[in-house]
Amino acid sequence: MFSWFIIALLLSSVYCSLKVEQKVEKGEATVCFKFEPKYYDLKDYVEILKFTMNLLERSNKQSVRKNMLEMKHEIFKALAKPKRDCKSYYDIGIRKDGIYRLSPKGATPFHAYCDMKNGGWTVIQRRKFGDIPFNRKWVAYAEGFGNLDGDHWLGNRQIHQLTKEKPSQISFEFIMASNHANATAVYNGFYIDDEGAQFRMHVKPNAKYNKVIQKYIQDNGFYYHNNMKFSTVDRDNDRNGGNCASSSGYWYNTCYTLANINGDFNSMAIYNKATYGIIRSEIKIRRPF
Template sequence: MNLDFIFINTFLLSVCVYVTLGADSWTCTANTDSNESTSTCKNLEKRFKTLEIQMKQVQKLLQTNGTNTYTTIDGIPKDCEAIYENGPRTDGMYMISPDGRCPFLVYCDMKNGGWTVIQRRIDGRVSFYRPWDGYVSGFGDLDGSFWLGLEKIHRLTRDGSQIYFDMENYDGSRDYAHYNVFTVHEAATAYRMNVDAFGYRGSIRELLSYHNNQKFSTYDRDNDANTNGNCVISHGRGGWWYNTCYMLGNLNGIYGKREVGGVGYYDGDHLQIKNVEMKVKAMHGVC
């Protein structure tokens, strides 16, 4: 492995990240709540933090000198688990490329073994009432509440993945749901989702299979199976793979609302939750 080639290409990638990050991750839009910071200094601080992460990845490559198991372009790992297996064990933002194409930033849950986080709700600073294009490209703050983006989730899960829902209730207790097989298909299918309930583990009843084979819906793109209206508009405004309308869904609903339309799921009644994090990892041979 040519170390100069790696360093130059990764440096150029870092410069590219610095130039484009504002458009990809940090730009506030009309749908972003007004109390989200627009300070130029804060944006620059986040961009330099991103560059620091990239240089640490370069340093790791230089240290391993051909012995690493990173599998995609110019040494960029395919997901958070690949980074975890090569040494870095600190939660935070990292650059990945699941398929050898354009890399992008993600938040990695390293303390639990290298999961790639695709959604998080921890406060109401980021509005999830977004149009189709917003849900395709992603929005929010990788350090806070965010939606990674349907196209990136497709790239991460196209060959099949596990998915883990980590939920915190208002009383401080926690619940989880873990599926061994989860896939989001390409844009031509309206990002149709498949999930297999076989081998399900969780502290709540298995619910996500109700959404199996459903297309993604937003308030301006109604793809649900409900013949009486758009589930997005009637159930909290957040995009999801709605059926008629949801079971393990509404995780993109209105944050803090303690009734129908708020963040939660349905199991005979709407069950409210305070925080949620969705994360994926490779299937590891599960059929």
């Protein structure tokens, strides 16, 4: 029976990370483990939960009961209904970064990567490895593409669902190529309209910049693109004579201000009279409360 428990947990490793240690003392099994679910909507946890409860009820050893109660707590969280956004998971005490199932009001549930350690942010863009091309058409940017735990664009339809009820903060984080310094800019009042309005973007002008990025900001940075529709290689909605989105998708005004982060991976940069290369970018959003 106990070996079946270990096997069941190992089989579930497709969906979670699990460390199990087994120790036998005087013929009695003692278990110590750390249960770390990666996805939070999987039916596979049900059988493990049943067995956990059974073992918990039969155990009279304090160390076993303590560990089993911890596992029970984590499994119940895993089986919980999907939350509105990453901040909703954060608000109930979850602090583990990873992929979570989100369900904004009126939306079909979807998965997103949540930055929990920094306060429950939903990641909508990440470029770290350069293995995912961002030169995509309108439908791809609308639906989302890439790997949620790697390079990806979450999807304009999902971003709209996350921001339509409550304007969000939007955070840009870049790693500078020259010295690997972390440059950040955070804006308030961010939301985008639905696809019928071509995902028009809205944001407030006043932002918080860290010291690294301050010298690169011009025209209020991201706010320069306020009220712009989304543009892609096959749908030009910018104010430039050409198409700013010839190699990427974004809310372009007259091309780049703040940064070019969805173009060629090796050409990502911040623009302010001169060009300053960046080697990593991440955009994430969060309800202010």
